[in-house]
Amino acid sequence: MDDIPTITPEMVEETKIEIAKRRAGRRGSPLKDIADATCPVCGSHTVSFVDDLVFEVVLAGERIVIPNLTGLRCSNCGDFAFDTGSSKIIDRYTKNKPAGGYECSISTVGAGRLGMYIPKDVLRVMGLTKKGKAIVTPLSRRKMIVELCSE
Numbered sequence: 001m002d003d004i005p006t007i008t009p010e011m012v013e014e015t016k017i018e019i020a021k022r023r024a025g026r027r028g029s030p031l032k033d034i035a036d037a038t039c040p041v042c043g044s045h046t047v048s049f050v051d052d053l054v055f056e057v058v059l060a061g062e063r064i065v066i067p068n069l070t071g072l073r074c075s076n077c078g079d080f081a082f083d084t085g086s087s088k089i090i091d092r093y094t095k096n097k098p099a100g101g102y103e104c105s106i107s108t109v110g111a112g113r114l115g116m117y118i119p120k121d122v123l124r125v126m127g128l129t130k131k132g133k134a135i136v137t138p139l140s141r142r143k144m145i146v147e148l149c150s151e
């Protein structure tokens with residue numbers, strides 16, 4: 001009977017703390033207290049924490065939709081950003097999947113900025129002009145969304 005390990009009250013307490021920590025990591029976003037912050041896109045004070053963001057992408061013919069993601073959204077212009085927790089979830093579902101997109105080269109355009117060369121096929125399909133503007137939303141260290149602004 002001596003071989004059976006005894007669970008001490010301390011061990012139970014440690015386990016409870018560990019579970020609480022994990023729960024907090026899953027549910028608590030570092031951005032969750034943000035409300036009425038200034039929007040970097042439209043300038044109004046309407047950026048708040050939300051938990052109903054949806055990530056949608058088509059990779060290698062497979063449509064991936066991830067609902068109920070946390071992050072920030074502007075209720076005025078609709079611009080949004082995923083928080084780190086959501087970015088990790090997106091990464092988990094999308095990494096190692098070929099993008100099936102167009103390859104662009106990236107190079108320096110001066111003043112510490114980089115330019116991305118968009119292939120002609122993409123220009124034609126999307127009706128891009130050289131005066132266009134786009135909003136870039138980083139999702140993770142390897143992925144971003146490029147959203148074209150309507151004129």
Ligand SMILES: [Zn+2]
Pocket residue numbers: 039040041042043044074075076077078079
């Ligand atoms: Zn806005």
